[in-house]
Amino acid sequence: MRYSHKLSDAVHILAYIEIYHEGDLSSTAIAQSIESNPGLVRRLMAALRSAGLLATQQGTATPTLTRAPAAISLLDIYRAVEPDATLLHVDDKTNPQCIVGGNIQDTLRVAYDQVQRAAEDQLAAITLASLIADIWHRQHEKERGDA
Template sequence: MTTSSRTTIAIHILTLLAFCGPEPLTSEFIAGSVNTNPVVIRRLLARLREAGLVGSQGGPGGGWQLLRAPGKVTLRDIHRAVEGGSLFALHTAGPNPQCPVGRTIQSALEGIYAAAQAALEAELGRTTLAHLVKDVKTRAS
């Protein structure tokens, strides 16, 4: 099992767009900042576009732009756009119903997982791209 870095990369992408904006940035330029393949960037940008966070324009001078003011985009918005679903997954194939733990573990965990998801989303909802851009500029000086 691995942990996804989609949220972190998407936050990087949008912080870069906000930092460099309003000029459009190419997926190749963004990939250079993230230090990954442009295909990875384009996949995440597609999810961010579906969520209404970014838009693109083709042709010379084209690229990707942030569609909302950085102060109006929270890390929760970004997380929801690229991760979807729950923070924790239950067994995909139900555990053994003949076992006392197997038949009850999922219901025992559901409330705990829901509370953890709510806490994560509440924390991510407190930080906007504007906060991150300010922090990045301070750290870069």
């Protein structure tokens, strides 16, 4: 199974833009932080822009958040970069002649919908501001440890 890093990278981009708002905000600089490539950063920024979370100007490296970090939830970011994503997927190829195979899809869809709703409720409760605060906290802890 291949995992998507889109959400993680999108949060990284938004946190980077907020923390380094007076620095180099080029896709190249952000890509170096993510250890990825500028093309990926530009694609994710385009999705964040389409979702109304990010404002950019063509030809300049001056992206800005469109809302305060406290007003951007992890769910907002998730929906921006994974618009059709669901966490769990049902195998639709089972034997309909079997008691289990003939009923498992509907049974699991109900359960998986509950899991999806619970996950989205949790994502909605986490703000970009809280994630940025945690980044700063961890950085200060590292700096104290080095002293």
